[in-house]
Amino acid sequence: MKGVIFNFLENLIVDKFGDKILEEIYAAAHFSLDAPPFVGPETYPDSDLFAMVILLSEKTNLPVDDLVYEFGKYMFPVLADRHPVFLDNVNSPIEFLKSVNDIIHIEVKKLFEGANPPIIKIEDVNHRQVKLYYSSERKLCKLVEGLLDGVADYFGQKISYSHQQCMRDGARECILHIQFYD
Ligand code: HEM
Structure with missing residues (x-):
């Protein structure tokens, strides 16, 4: 995952939980590379990001899924x-949402060498309902949920969503x- 995503997570930790927790996480984590600092355009192993979230969960007693969701919601307005x-x-x-896969994440791949964003496809159901298909070996569908709420807030619209199938239950892709x- 790109360093910029690590930087967003660092900002979230400092904003919501304070810089002491971030220091404790750095002290406890066994990162695979010589980091921190995480540098925006560099690529770091996903396992380092997951290690930070797991340590944050241990230190705050909040479930990993809730933290990943919050991360998505926090990240969208920054993006x-x-x-x-x-x-x-x-x-x-x-x-x-229809532009994420074929415009935004394509540009992201041009902007950041080695970026590996997920596949996100949108299918109309009717003018108020869509199906979102998500697939990524990272299985970060909780991040998608947080990003979706971030997008809804940005446009000042209310949304609800439910997982019809989930990669974490063995499905090939998530369908939300x-x-x-209005
Ligand atoms: C301005 C809008 C956006 C920008 C600039 C952006 C950019 C990025 C970047 C830089 C990454 C990291 C890729 C990597 O390190 O390999 C990423 C990952 C990701 N993006 Fe976006 N994104 C945007 C909007 C969205 C939205 C609206 C969604 C979903 C509804 C989304 C879903 C994801 C997910 C789930 C990941 C994590 C990687 C994975 O699941 O494999 N993004 N995005």
Whole structure:
């Protein structure tokens, strides 16, 4: 995973739990490379990111899934702020979600050598409902859920979603059924 994602996680930890916890995590973690510092454009093993989240969970007594969800929700407005071009002239969250796979993550791969974003496909059910297909060997569908709530907040719209199938239960991909409300 790109260093920039590690940096977002570091910011979340400091913002929500304080810099002392981040220092404790660094002291306890057995990172595979000579890091920190994590440098934005560099690539680091996913296992280092997961190790940080597991230590954060141990130190805060919050479940890993909840922390990964919060990470997604925290991360979206930061991504949107850093890359406003991806939100220019985008009028709805559905339109935006449809651009993630074929525009945004394609640009991400050009911008960051070695980036390996997931596959995210959107299929219309009707004008207020879509199915989101997610697949990644990282199985970070809780991150997707947090990002989705971040996107809904950004557009000022209410959403609900449910997992129809999940990679973590052995499915080939996750399918989230998403409902948008006015
Ligand atoms: C401005 C918008 C966005 C930008 C700039 C962006 C950029 C990125 C970047 C840089 C990564 C790291 C890739 C790597 O290190 O290999 C990433 C990963 C990821 N992105 Fe996006 N992203 C955006 C929006 C979204 C949205 C809206 C979703 C889902 C609804 C999403 C889902 C994910 C997931 C789940 C990952 C984690 C990697 C994985 O699951 O394998 N992204 N994105």
